Amino acid sequence: MNAPLLEVRDLAKRFVGRAGRDQPLWVIKDLTFSVADGEFLTIIGPSGAGKTTLLNMIAQIDVANGGEVIFQSQPAPISDPKALDPGLHCRIGYVTQEDNLLPWRTTLQNVLFPLEVQGRLNDETRKHADMLIRAVGLAGFENHYPHELSGGMRKRASLIRTLVYDPPVILMDEPFGALDAQTRTQLQEDLLRLWNLGRKTIVFVTHDIAEAIALGDRTLVLSRAPAKIAGEHVITIPRPRDIRGIMMHPDFAELYQRIRAQVQ
Amino acid sequence: MSALGDTREAGGWAAGRAVAWLRARGDQIIVLVVLIAIWQVLSMMLGVYWVSSPWGVLQRFVTGIAGGDLLVQASYTFTEAIIGFLIGAIPAALLPFLLRRWPMAVAILDPVMVGGYGAPKLALAPLFILWFGIGIESKVALVAITVFFIVYFSALAGVRALDHKLVQMAQVLGANEHHVARHIVFPGAVPYIFTGLRIAMPYSIGGAVIAELISANRGLGYLVQLGAMNFDTTGIFTALAMTTCIVFIGNWSVDALERRLLRWRPVSDQKLQAEA
Numbered sequence: 001m002n003a004p005l006l007e008v009r010d011l012a013k014r015f016v017g018r019a020g021r022d023q024p025l026w027v028i029k030d031l032t033f034s035v036a037d038g039e040f041l042t043i044i045g046p047s048g049a050g051k052t053t054l055l056n057m058i059a060q061i062d063v064a065n066g067g068e069v070i071f072q073s074q075p076a077p078i079s080d081p082k083a084l085d086p087g088l089h090c091r092i093g094y095v096t097q098e099d100n101l102l103p104w105r106t107t108l109q110n111v112l113f114p115l116e117v118q119g120r121l122n123d124e125t126r127k128h129a130d131m132l133i134r135a136v137g138l139a140g141f142e143n144h145y146p147h148e149l150s151g152g153m154r155k156r157a158s159l160i161r162t163l164v165y166d167p168p169v170i171l172m173d174e175p176f177g178a179l180d181a182q183t184r185t186q187l188q189e190d191l192l193r194l195w196n197l198g199r200k201t202i203v204f205v206t207h208d209i210a211e212a213i214a215l216g217d218r219t220l221v222l223s224r225a226p227a228k229i230a231g232e233h234v235i236t237i238p239r240p241r242d243i244r245g246i247m248m249h250p251d252f253a254e255l256y257q258r259i260r261a262q263v264q
Numbered sequence: 265m266s267a268l269g270d271t272r273e274a275g276g277w278a279a280g281r282a283v284a285w286l287r288a289r290g291d292q293i294i295v296l297v298v299l300i301a302i303w304q305v306l307s308m309m310l311g312v313y314w315v316s317s318p319w320g321v322l323q324r325f326v327t328g329i330a331g332g333d334l335l336v337q338a339s340y341t342f343t344e345a346i347i348g349f350l351i352g353a354i355p356a357a358l359l360p361f362l363l364r365r366w367p368m369a370v371a372i373l374d375p376v377m378v379g380g381y382g383a384p385k386l387a388l389a390p391l392f393i394l395w396f397g398i399g400i401e402s403k404v405a406l407v408a409i410t411v412f413f414i415v416y417f418s419a420l421a422g423v424r425a426l427d428h429k430l431v432q433m434a435q436v437l438g439a440n441e442h443h444v445a446r447h448i449v450f451p452g453a454v455p456y457i458f459t460g461l462r463i464a465m466p467y468s469i470g471g472a473v474i475a476e477l478i479s480a481n482r483g484l485g486y487l488v489q490l491g492a493m494n495f496d497t498t499g500i501f502t503a504l505a506m507t508t509c510i511v512f513i514g515n516w517s518v519d520a521l522e523r524r525l526l527r528w529r530p531v532s533d534q535k536l537q538a539e540a
Contacts, residue, residue: 086435092436094433096433102451103529105528106528117447
């Protein structure tokens, strides 16, 4: 394989104790991994393992207290709060846990927002946005405001808002965490379908082992804080995968057991 | 599925709302009728000389409107209020945005703003008449300064209520400082600004009338003053009734503008806002 698209080296993050009285708490320490171009990497860890903090640092919206994030062989300015460049010039997409749609914009306006601020709004990109809206079943809801959409619809809108400008890497922070099982499976299928179209590089954080196996090419297990890599598993289940039937696959049970043993 | 359910729910809900609306209007009319009845009884007990009478005021009101004089006087007051409202509200709404990058400036200005907000504006009226004369300028100045402080604090609250997660998200999506101000900070503060405008609107009309009371040769405040000098309570009440009408028109305009600009808000939020 070529040089990895994204590398995380010895990354560390600490939270300062209250008014300096308590000991500083290391949430992440000596965390190292890399992501290949076109890979779907899932990261699993117990709650409080610093998963969101990790993604925030990779997305350049939070500073690190040590280590490096290297994107396309170039180190990102991750330790200096003033030099932070959120999204590294639109090259790192980020689908957060909450949908963070702008409440005063309609579905379509929200999806077009990145194109608008990046100055890339033209007939071609509009058509692409339209295709994505139809692909995730939001056709007919283009002119609805976020409060008029269901939770699943808002998730879909926030997902395609990132897909629409085609960043080389997309980070996803438990995007389907708060949804009911049915909607969740539907969205996982949608995501795999969209990923198959473009084969983007995805770093997908979750606390659900089945989801990590069903979606990923490779799964990393994070330990409790300070988070380190507790295990790495290549998901051998061939694609295209059937999300609904994935538990029946002969490799699933064994992978599940192995990962489960490492998730503390 | 969910959309269908929503629509059906919305249908039943709209019908329920219509009934509630009618009931509220009905109750409002009852309150109004009771108040007018009390007034009528008082005028019969105490004499028309002291408290005038609803019928007398209505007659004078209609004659005033038909003769055009009442409308001309009202238009003076209305003009003063609107010009002062705009001169006060627009800078007050913009200032917190301009100062957003300099929290230091906001902190330095804070005592001045709090003082200005708390100072009784009525006491400024004689000063403004000294400075700007008895024409429209002094009234506009009084209205503007009254409105300014109210709207400034609501706009400031709006800027401070900024959701930083939305800002971070927008930055990741490629938004620069200008985009953030225009697409995140401003739309987020608009509901707060409207709370300020809603409170400031009656004050602007009241401010204009008070300035006229102190010194003027026209306007509704002048009519009140004239009525007082001539022991003409009906004249005073007529001018007050006209003032109330203008306040209603002002409130209705702010409401209409708000409904238009804040279509994106859930209805329950708007209702809360309206009740607040």
